Amino acid sequence: MTPLLETPRLLLRPLELADAGQTQEIFPHWEIVRYLNAKVPWPYPPNGAYTHFQDEALPAMARGDEWKWTLRLKTSSERMIGIVSLMKGETNNRGFWIGLPWQGQGLMTEACEVVTDYWFNTLKFPVLRAPKAIANTASRRISERQGMCVVATEERDYVCGRLLSEIWEITADEWNARRANTR
Secondary structure, three states: OOEEOOOOOOEEOOOEEEEEEEEHHOOHHHHHHOOOOOOOOOOOOOHHHHHHHHHHHHHHHHOEEEEEEEEEEEEHHHOOEEEEEEEEOOOEEEEEEEOOHOOOOHHHHHHHHHHHHHHHHOOOOOOOEEEEEEHHHHHHHHHOOOOOEEEEEEEEEEEEEEEEEEEEEHHHHHHHHHHHHHO
16 A cells, blocks of 8 residues: 655655546656656557556556655645656666656655655665666756665666666665764
C-alpha cells in the first residue's frame, strides 16, 4: 500500500487510474520525456497514460514492486503536476517527471527528499540507485543535492536515443547520516 506523503509545499498522493487524464495533458512534451527510458512511446499516444497506468503502473503497485505518487501543490491539490516513483531493482530505484510550468522551483527536490526517506526508513531498503543521462543536468543536480555519488557509467536507451549515463547511488547509512547533519 502506497501512503499519502507530504512536504512543506506538496501532497504526494498514491497514483490512481483517475490521474491518467491529467497526466495525458501535461506529460507528452519533448522537454519532459526526452531523458526518460526508451520504453516510453514517442510520439506519445492519445491513450498512453491510461494504458500505462492500467497495464503496468497500477499492477506493479499492487504487487508491491513499485510505489508511485502524483505531485500536487497544497495550494491547489486538485491539480496534478508530476509523478515520482520508487521501484525494486538493481540499478533503477527512483524516477520522476514534472510538468513544464512547475520545473525549476525545487518541487521535485522536495518530493525526492520525502520518497527517498520512505525508501530507506519505511521500506528499509539498504541502497537507492538512480540512472541519469549525463545530459540531464537538472535530474543530476537533484542527486547531487541528496548526497548521492556516481558509481558507474554506461550507455542506456532513452526516448531521445542512446546516451552515456551515470548510475547514482546512496546507502541508507549515508542518507540517515546526511539527514542527521541537516536537522
